[in-house]
Amino acid sequence: MQGYSITKDMVKEIADKKFIRLYDLQYQEGRHYFDATRRPLDGIVAIKTEDEFQKMLPDAVSCVVIIDNEGEQEKLLLSYEYRYPAGRFLLGVPAGLVDKEDEKSDNPILETAKREIHEETGIVVDDSKDRLSVINPLVFSTPGMTDESNALALVVLKNVDLSTLTQEGAEGQECFDGFVLLTKEKAGELLKNGVDERGHFYSVYTWAALMYFCTDMWK
Numbered sequence: 158m159q160g161y162s163i164t165k166d167m168v169k170e171i172a173d174k175k176f177i178r179l180y181d182l183q184y185q186e187g188r189h190y191f192d193a194t195r196r197p198l199d200g201i202v203a204i205k206t207e208d209e210f211q212k213m214l215p216d217a218v219s220c221v222v223i224i225d226n227e228g229e230q231e232k233l234l235l236s237y238e239y240r241y242p243a244g245r246f247l248l249g250v251p252a253g254l255v256d257k258e259d260e261k262s263d264n265p266i267l268e269t270a271k272r273e274i275h276e277e278t279g280i281v282v283d284d285s286k287d288r289l290s291v292i293n294p295l296v297f298s299t300p301g302m303t304d305e306s307n308a309l310a311l312v313v314l315k316n317v318d319l320s321t322l323t324q325e326g327a328e329g330q331e332c333f334d335g336f337v338l339l340t341k342e343k344a345g346e347l348l349k350n351g352v353d354e355r356g357h358f359y360s361v362y363t364w365a366a367l368m369y370f371c372t373d374m375w376k
Contacts, residue, residue: 161185163203170198193303195254202304214260215295215306218269219252219362221369222278223313224338232338233370234314235363236277236324239332246334248353250366251277252307266291270310277333279323280314288313292369298361309365311375345371 161184171191172179182190182203194201195216205213222234237246253273255265262268267289271282282289292309299305324333337354339347348367352358369375 165198165204168198168201168204191302194305196304202306213295214255214265215308217252217254217305217307218266218273218310219250219307219366220270220274221292221309221311221366221375222251222274223311223370223375224317224319225313226316230340231370232340233344233366234278235337235339235366237334237337239334240360241330245357246355247357247363248337248347248355248359249363252362253277264291266294266308266310269308270312274312276326276328277324277331278336279321279326280317282312282314286315288315307362309362309369311369313375339367339370341371 163182163184167183169181169183170178171181176195178194178196178198180192180194180198180201180203182192184190192201192203196202202210202213224232224234235248235250238249239245240247240249251270251274253269253276255269256272259265259269259272270289275281288311290311292311294308295306296309297304297306319338322336324335327333344367347353347359348364348371
């Protein structure tokens with residue numbers, strides 16, 4: 158199937174707000190597709206060359222955080238965060254946007270992961286004992302309506318003191334309602350049920366973390 162090549166001159170800005178932009182992608186004469194994005198016009202994915210596309214950074218990083226304390230069952234660390242479009246607290250993973258300082262580091266994805274984990278859990282990732290890796294450098298959220306993307310990062314915390322867990326580092330509009338530590342058995346139940354213990358649906362990134370944990374891919 159022949160695709161469409163979109164260039165900058167084929168893109169019209171519809172809205173430009175502080176946290177969201179909307180572009181009209183006129184991929185053929187008289188034919189339009191819309192892209193809701195955080196990116197400025199020069200940075201949207203649709204106009205990138207193949208080389209730029211393959212090398213681009215994600216907008217954010219979502220973290221699969223596993224607690225691996227000696228003599229205990231491994232546990233997946235999740236938390237409840239208020240998600241404004243859903244209007245309720247949803248079970249999710251530590252996650253956040255890649256900022257300009259992160260981009261300057263040798264590994265922006267893992268730098269973002271460490272920063273977000275500290276902000277949202279109070280835990281300082283220790284490179285000397287904890288294990289960090291990139292599960293996937295970039296997955297799109299839903300490219301039918303946005304070019305927003307997340308990297309998936311794995312962080313295995315070894316012998317961490319869980320009494321230090323705190324959500325006091327929440328910034329801006331972030332609002333949390335406690336942590337959840339799931340054994341493999343309990344995570345499997347949430348996968349099977351499709352909802353959390355409050356009966357609420359969760360995001361695809363939470364589903365991915367549950368799957369990665371339950372299938373032992375993290376090992």
